[in-house]
Amino acid sequence: MAELPEWAGSERLLSLYQDIQPELLRVEENLGAIGRETPDFPQELLSHAISNRGKRIRPALTVLSSKFHPNDGEMPVRMATAVEMLHVATLVHDDTVDHADVRHGMVTLSSLLGENAAVLVGDYLFAMSATWVCDTYNVRVIRRFAETIMELASGQLMERLAARDWRVTREQYWRRLYNKTASLFLTAAEAGAVLSGASEEVAQATRTYGRALGMAFQVVDDILDFEGTEEQVGKPVGNDLLQGTVTLPALMLLERYPNDNPITKLFQDVEPDGNLKRALEMIQSSSIIQDSYAVAAEFCQQAREALVPLPNNRCRRALLELTEYVTERRY
């Protein structure tokens, strides 16, 4: 490995990942090798997509969840590679669909290549992630992975089809969060346990944990869209509202002011600049941000409770700590 992964630069993540560093470095190596097998495929395209390095929370979940039953680590590492590759593939397609030019401060593949080619690079990464899952030789895990891709696509599509609709219910919002984010967290965690050969009880515990952690993670993501600065989040503040997407803080504002709401006007294209500004101010100056964090904290509580049946080892403690990291992160 020539280059250190992004998480190695964060003290917090280094501490969280301290017991699974060898596995995560193997995941980095697998990701770095992408495209070498297919000489036809322009290597730089894939490297660009994958080099948009992240916190690698999803593969960490797989590896941590595999540590409750003795195993040689090979299958969990393959799965962790698949999970992160799938995540990258969804980012490539999301950027295409969003017409995003920059993500986390890096130029996106779709703005570099044109949206057309980016669709195909995304497809290639989806398929390549599937070959990594196949190499776990576990049909339960493989099938769950395919279902997750369906849920990811549903979640993204639901979000687009509901664009500028201010009558979103909490029920719909939760379902979207699950599809968009929690489904893959669930799969990442459950697969680690299943591939380690752990009992069904452990698999269920990690599954419930992964789902709840994913919900909390996405709620925080949705809060940061209102709270962070453009520099921290990598996109303009209030970007979700600009795209016509109602997330938890916006939902709360709509619930509190059912009449004469700036979001309703924004979505109806009535004085959009002024109403976006007004909505942001109302959210930032009220208890909405705090109340939204309380919702994320509830999901984290659920996640921690799910871990009760697990053996109390260092990886269980890392999973507990991860629930704090998720609500405290700033990007």
Place this chain on the structure above:
Amino acid sequence: MAELPEWAGSERLLSLYQDIQPELLRVEENLGAIGRETPDFPQELLSHAISNRGKRIRPALTVLSSKFHPNDGEMPVRMATAVEMLHVATLVHDDTVDHADVRHGMVTLSSLLGENAAVLVGDYLFAMSATWVCDTYNVRVIRRFAETIMELASGQLMERLAARDWRVTREQYWRRLYNKTASLFLTAAEAGAVLSGASEEVAQATRTYGRALGMAFQVVDDILDFEGTEEQVGKPVGNDLLQGTVTLPALMLLERYPNDNPITKLFQDVEPDGNLKRALEMIQSSSIIQDSYAVAAEFCQQAREALVPLPNNRCRRALLELTEYVTERRY
């Protein structure tokens, strides 16, 4: 089934498919049921994509190839469903990438929904096709399926990256044909044999057959782009050249007139209308169309030879007949 599948309206296909009608009707039922399981997902979107009915050659290949070893037909039908669903998913993404508004006389999903949503519907169909393969519980077949998706994406991407490049070699053209089309034909045929429990010899025979048939099929597709009328092909004559793609007839014209070639000028944007017209006339008035059909016929011969080791039953005869159908079809 309320509606008869398209192949039931073609005497030729009805005769080719006569021994596998029950299986193909089950595939139609499976395809028709798409989306019922996921209430979140707008059913009409999926039905629209799938109702763009085709000749169902790929699922027919799977079912025919499964008839050389006794089996109850369940796994081949699941695979045949997956294979056709994957084909539809690639069409949805191709139309997005091509900005096509009409395919086979039907409005495309991307022109109906916007390209953005169509990317996600395609992803959903890719993933759903993968769940059908997973339900064969055969990891060899599942992994080959994932590789095929990679090859499909590579093929499409290669075509785009080579756009307006007149220095394409035959070698590159064959590789693109394999990735774009023959890979899925190979997978469809081989999987039928594998899932039937047939010997490795039978699997290899169907694999070689599928690959060669797919190459012939795509060569004919490429010829029809020059030969057919807009009505037959469902897109303008010479569309590939318009898109900057060099296929076999264009390759032959470039080989025969290395200097002062209208295609070179067209790709350099020199008097594009006149040079497109000139290229079409030169191809149509020379032996190029005939010579291209001779290439397709060679692949068909390879396909027929591959069938020699198979038991001489009615399904083997259907596979033989399919090689004739492929070169004689007019759309």
